[in-house]
Amino acid sequence: MMIFGKLSLEVKVAIATAVVLFSMFISRTFLTENVDKVTRAKLFRFQFLLFINCLMLLGSLYIWKKTVVTLCRASGPASYLTGCWKCTVLLFLAFAHLSYFTLLYLVSEEPYIFSLIAYTCLGSYVIALFFLFIFGCIDQCYRLLTRRAGKTLTAAAGTSKCANKKVILAIGITVALTCVGLLNAARPPAVVRVEIPVHKLPASFNNLKLVLLADIHLGATVGKSKLAMIVRMVNDLQPDIVVIAGDLTDSPVASLGTATEPLRQLRPRLGTYFITGNHEYYTADVSNWFSHLRALNIQSLHNSNAKISLSRDSDEWLCLAGVDDLEARLLRYSGHGMDLEKALAGCSPDRAIVLLAHQPLAAKKALQARPDISLVLSERRNTPNKVTKLDLNS
Template sequence: MALTFATSQKIFAALCGLVLLATVHVIMVKTVSHQTKAVILRGEFVLGMETILVFMSLMIWRTFLPFLKPFSKPNSSVMGPTSKTNGCTYVETFQDLNFGHNFQAQNRKINHVKERFSFLQLILLSYLILCHMSYLTNIFFISKEPHWFAMLAYICLGSYIQLSTSIVIVRILSFFVSLISHSVPPTRKGSGKKLTVIIAVIYTLIATLFGIYTASQPPAVRQVRIPVKDLPNNLEGLSIVQISDIHLGPTVGFTKLNMIVDIVNKENPDLVLLTGDLVDGRVESLRRAAEPLSRVVSKYGNFFVTGNHEYYTGDVDNWFNYLKSLGFTPLHNSNVKIPVKVSGDEGQLCLAGTDDIQADTVGYIGHGFDIASAVKGCAKDQPIVLMAHQPKAAKMALDSNYRVDLVLSGHTHGGQIFPMIVGAYLLNPFYLGLYKYGQDGSHVYVCEGTQYWGIPMRIGTSTEITHITLAKASL
């Protein structure tokens, strides 16, 4: 009973601590500036992320440690045969038996093995530390181009996720095999543990190299044709290029954005739409990295809406001003008519954009998801194309009482790497690609992401620039 009571006390204390932290969080978020809120949220994210990583690191360390230790005990190499005299056991050293020279050499070899294994332990520890430091590079290593340390840390984090996943999968499979065969799980045996390590290392190396290669390739241009109800004749075949989730920051910089702009311009678009998560830092840090956007050319203009990562920077208003200077118009719960001027029997569509729903969570003053304001002034007979970063926002818009014919979103990255693909699929109402929604012929398109967040890898997904062609919907 004492143990049970002590355990209940610990659980109660933990719950009280969580309540206290939640109360402090609410008070602080309601009383501080949005810049400070952004810092608090990033701090909370780091704390949560590091907590998960600690458990994963312990699992990796315990899995690998038995294979990074010397096989001999410290003094075993200098001990000789034993003899008994008058019931007492004596240990004779090899030096006493005049074999000193040979066994000293053997001793040096074993000491060398010990040093080598100690070095491997240090390598593993350094690797784990790099993984834990990855997110901190978002603060200290952001400039025009990616920093080598940031790239190394995030590559380690990506391989770390693959390593942890493979270990867990092998252990689960071993457990089910043991249930079927009614035997001890192979992963509890020495040979089974060794096999787990071998499989995990081989898989991690292959997945990491493949992921780095895939992410390093130029984004593919994906051609999509979408029917839109009431599309005017003069807008039949309207060309829209969508880019999303570029994530300028510690591992994406000027050179990659410059390449993206070249690809966009080759498509000769009527509209260029950037559907959020352009940056992972403040304007003062990424001003030069974002400069290539000034070269984007389109017939009717370039437009931008915020993603959740813009609000994490705490610098959205400054980004709005800077993007305007680069030729991009932020749609801040607002809309524009495309084309702006018409004559005769020509028609228009209404291009609208909403703030990301994360603005509401952050409590960013003057920002928030507002579909009513976004479509205000759009004529009832005009088709409405809405830019909304998250698929959850897309569903909220489509379920509202307002007309929305097409929503362009991003955010999911398709999960970016395995096993996060599973989470992205389960947590979003629309995962990636084109969806038809409702009875009125509305559509949602979710871009897989033009680059990547942090980890410079793509495993099971790819980067894309989406070239959308609008067509009249058949009756």
């Protein structure tokens, strides 16, 4: 215990993070079948929030050290301005940490102002941490070189001033990129049109229109009005098929049931299909999401497939398959995990196979295991704030 007390705050936080991660592993291994579904979901969400915030605390300590301790030391004696700066940074970090809690406790049809501010701070937090770390590494390398070269204390003082300038530069870049991000988020989604030749696609399917959506992240920052706008854009494209390749939501069904209502207005000729992304598993509410989407006329491909044909009596069809997200197994989510063999059961290698996989790594694994897959669609094809229209040709 005495040894633990002598450790630095950063090391203590790192140990706490490891303990939380270990508790997540233990509970998901041994408690999954022993507690009821509601209790299990609440426990998983609490552990996830605790783990994320412990991890973020390490970053927050680093940001505080660089932006407050270093800069205030360089500015001389404490003053009103330094006090205001400390309060500003502390408030910024607090909002960033609270962002994940809004996913569970501050979600409704439309985003709350508090949630939008919190997630803006979270985005700025990530940018600031990245550039402070990069500039810090550059500074440490420069100091190492000056020591080896036997530079004087004057040179070392100059290096310290240069380090302060880098911190200010990192803050400036963070502010600039945050403003760019906010402007981009305020714009309507862009429509990207792509023509793709698909091997073994029946001639009758030529010019099949497929619209790919991914990473909508309905929840704390995206509400019903934004989703309704996306649905209108999709319907204007007159698609034959709509696929949602994961990360549709960040919160449980109970919080977002009414916000998803615009999805009922999707009008593809041959159906709408959904696969899970990692964020669906973070909600610990996947089964309820499957049931809810079914009520909205959306078919979930849970390591399964659907045979798409232009008419009931046609013998020409393509196999549309979907796999669970890779992180389902990592999170030890019972009954879930990428199972390509199960997803492609009944899909003939002589027919065109289109596979939905949320992560590009899953797409790579699928193609290595089954080279006969004609096309794999994943989230990277559809970057955030974009609607992708694919024209499939034989």
